[in-house]
Each structure stands twice: as structure tokens, then as C-alpha cells.
Amino acid sequence: MYLRAEALNAFLAMAQAARKDGAELRIVSSYRSGSYQEGLYERAVRRDGLSQRYSAPPGHSEHQLGTTVDLSDARGTSVLEEGFARTFESRWLEQNAERFGFRRSYRDDTVARTGYVTEPWHWRYHGAVAAGK
Numbered sequence: 001m002y003l004r005a006e007a008l009n010a011f012l013a014m015a016q017a018a019r020k021d022g023a024e025l026r027i028v029s030s031y032r033s034g035s036y037q038e039g040l041y042e043r044a045v046r047r048d049g050l051s052q053r054y055s056a057p058p059g060h061s062e063h064q065l066g067t068t069v070d071l072s073d074a075r076g077t078s079v080l081e082e083g084f085a086r087t088f089e090s091r092w093l094e095q096n097a098e099r100f101g102f103r104r105s106y107r108d109d110t111v112a113r114t115g116y117v118t119e120p121w122h123w124r125y126h127g128a129v130a131a132g133k
């Protein structure tokens with residue numbers, strides 16, 4: 001299983017609209033299985049200890065939902081780094097992604113609630129509710 005069909009279709013529509021505006025979106029990471037997420041989590045804990053706040057334990061990652069993507073620009077500027085926020089593509093997403101049903105999960109104002117660091121690249125498809133349809 002990869003992205004759910006409705007999330008994939010919404011992403012493709014969004015990427016097409018972005019391209020018209022000169023923003024080239026690329027998917028860096030989308031669906032992850034539980035065992036793959038487990039490997040990422042264990043590696044993060046080995047490197048940075050149990051207090052690390054960027055990798056979720058298996059069963060807790062939004063990437064296992066099949067509705068979530070990590071995005072970059074086509075040039076690969078600051079992939080999975082906060083610097084992505086300064087790219088044209090990131091600014092385009094902030095302005096337009098909600099129209100296509102995508103919302104950023106981890107923002108400066110969600111750190112306290114979620115425990116996760118801000119991630120300008122991580123977008124979850126919430127569907128027509130988010131799109132206001």
C-alpha cells in the first residue's frame with residue numbers, strides 16, 4: 001500500500017496547480033509500513049536518545065495512515081530541514097495547500113501539544129473538510 005487514492009489524487013491536483021505558479025513539488029516520503037517506521041524510530045533513538053522529538057514510534061506516525069507526505073522542491077533545497085520553509089514551494093504550500101485538503105501537522109504553535117518539532121515539509125491530507133467543501 002502506498003498513498004490512499006484520494007490523497008494521491010489531491011496531491012496530483014495540487015502539484016499541477018503549483019507548477020502553474022512555478023512551484024515544483026516533490027514527494028520525499030509518503031506511506032511507511034510499521035516495520036519501516038520501527039527501523040527509523042530505532043535509528044533515531046540510537047542516535048539521539050529517547051528524548052528525540054522527530055521520529056514517532058511505530059503505530060504513531062502519520063505516515064502509516066497513507067494520507068501524509070513529506071515534500072521538497074525539485075532542487076532538493078533543505079530536504080527535511082527547517083530551511084525548506086524559506087523556499088518558494090514552502091510558501092506556496094502555506095498559501096494554497098488547504099484548498100486541496102492538505103494541512104501541515106507540525107507547526108511552531110503545535111510543538112507543546114504534539115511534542116514534535118516544527119516540520120514545514122510534513123503535510124497530511126484531511127480531505128474535503130480541510131478544503132472547505
Ligand SMILES: [Zn+2]
Pocket residue numbers: 063069070121122123
Ligand atoms: Zn513526515
